[in-house]
Amino acid sequence: MIYVGTSGYSYDDWKGEFYPEDINDSNMLEFYSRHFSFTEINSTYYKMPNYFMFKSLNEKTPDEFKFSVKAYKGFTHDRNLGKDDAIKFIEALKPIKSSGKLSCIIFQFPYSFHNTSDNAEYIKRVREYFNGEEILCEFRNSNWVKIEVMEFLKEHSIGWVCVDEPDIKGLIKPIVAVTSNIGYIRFHGRNAKKWYNHEVAYERYDYMYSEKELLEWISKIKFIEKHSCETFVAFNNHFKAKGAKNASMLKRLMQN
Numbered sequence: 001m002i003y004v005g006t007s008g009y010s011y012d013d014w015k016g017e018f019y020p021e022d023i024n025d026s027n028m029l030e031f032y033s034r035h036f037s038f039t040e041i042n043s044t045y046y047k048m049p050n051y052f053m054f055k056s057l058n059e060k061t062p063d064e065f066k067f068s069v070k071a072y073k074g075f076t077h078d079r080n081l082g083k084d085d086a087i088k089f090i091e092a093l094k095p096i097k098s099s100g101k102l103s104c105i106i107f108q109f110p111y112s113f114h115n116t117s118d119n120a121e122y123i124k125r126v127r128e129y130f131n132g133e134e135i136l137c138e139f140r141n142s143n144w145v146k147i148e149v150m151e152f153l154k155e156h157s158i159g160w161v162c163v164d165e166p167d168i169k170g171l172i173k174p175i176v177a178v179t180s181n182i183g184y185i186r187f188h189g190r191n192a193k194k195w196y197n198h199e200v201a202y203e204r205y206d207y208m209y210s211e212k213e214l215l216e217w218i219s220k221i222k223f224i225e226k227h228s229c230e231t232f233v234a235f236n237n238h239f240k241a242k243g244a245k246n247a248s249m250l251k252r253l254m255q256n
Contacts, residue, residue, distance in 0.1 A: 002225055003038040003066050003103070004251050006243040007186065007236035017241035029060045036247060038066035038103065040234050045070040045108070048085075049092040058095040067096050068184075068232060071107045071135075079122060086129035103232060104134040104182050106161060111140040111170065120152060127156045136161050136184055142172050153179035161185075162224070164217070166192035176220045183228030185221065187246065189237035206239040209246045214253055221254070 009032045015021050019031060032039065041057070043049075049069070057067065072089060074081040089105075096102045107126060113119055123137065136159030139145075153160055159180035163172050165188040189207025198204050225231045233250065235243030 001229075002221065002231045002233065002254070004233045004247050004254075005036040005038040005040070005235075006238065006247055007040040007234045008042045008238060009039045011238055011241070013239065014241040014244065018244040019241075029057065033061045033065050035244075037064065038068065038232060038234075040106070040236075041067055041069045044089075045073050045076075048072050048074075048089060051092050051094060054093055055095040058099050058101060061101065063099070065101055066103045066230075066232070067101050068103045068234070069093060069105050071105055075126060075129075076107050076109050076113075083129050086126075090130065090133060102134075103230060104136050104159065104184070105130060106136050106138055106184070108138040108161075109140065113139070114141055115143040115146065115149065123158065124156060127158060134180065134182055135159065136180065136182060138163065138186065139172060142170055145172060145175060150177055150179055157181075159184055162220075163188060164190070166190050166195045168192055168195060171195075174217075174220075176223055178224055178227040181229040183224035183231035185217070185224065185231075185233045187233070187235045187237060187243070189242075202239050205237045206242070207237045208242045209237070209249070211249060211253065214246065214250050217250075218254060 010025060010028050015023060019028060023031060072081070074085065093102055127135065137153065138161035150160065157180050159182045160177040162174070162176055162185045164174045164185070165171055167173075167190070187209065189205050189209070191204060191207040194203040194206060221231065221233060235247045237243045237246065
């Protein structure tokens with residue numbers, strides 16, 4: 001099963017590009033779910049989630065809809081949280097977990113998070129904190145691209161997040177790997193010029209994939225689908241709804 005969607009859905013600059021100009025923010029998810037089968041929830045990276053937010057998200061989406069949830073930055077960037085915090089995080093997700101709509105939790109580690117024995121031990125602790133949950137790691141630093149890392153992730157039932165991002169030294173190339181039940185791809189865009197040199201964060205994700213660029217991924221997506229129980233493809237190039245447009249484009253290309 002392949003789910004295609006976007007990283008987040010609630011953006012003002014999508015009005016008139018993907019959403020109707022006059023749409024109320026509270027109606028965005030219902031509109032979105034008529035076009036796509038899943039979305040990433042990214043607000044949970046910036047602050048710990050609460051139960052009532054996910055209760056509302058659950059009520060606004062059809063039974064077959066899926067969510068992935070970004071782990072709070074305290075787990076990935078500050079790395080100063082523990083088991084009790086993980087319990088609170090998981091408790092907030094109960095509405096979508098009970099309905100079968102929770103696919104996984106994504107831990108996106110920063111470029112400064114290097115492949116070291118201490119960091120591997122930290123990942124093992126995170127696995128223990130989130131015992132019983134489907135969790136995935138997205139690394140930014142290419143020194144994690146090693147066979148032994150893939151084996152380590154498989155051993156601990158942690159998924160590898162495949163990425164498409166700018167071709168910049170040190171970043172991870174568009175390699176394909178499946179290390180758990182979940183296959184996952186995140187398209188960040190290929191805006192190398194603005195990846196580091198930007199005034200506002202959204203500039204990094206100002207990129208529109210061409211059909212040719214997406215076609216490069218079709219066979220890779222099929223490989224991931226073959227080796228996982230569920231496959232998720234998320235477009236994070238959210239500026240001016242480019243991610244939504246590319247997600248629609250990919251869905252069309254995969255049907256051909």
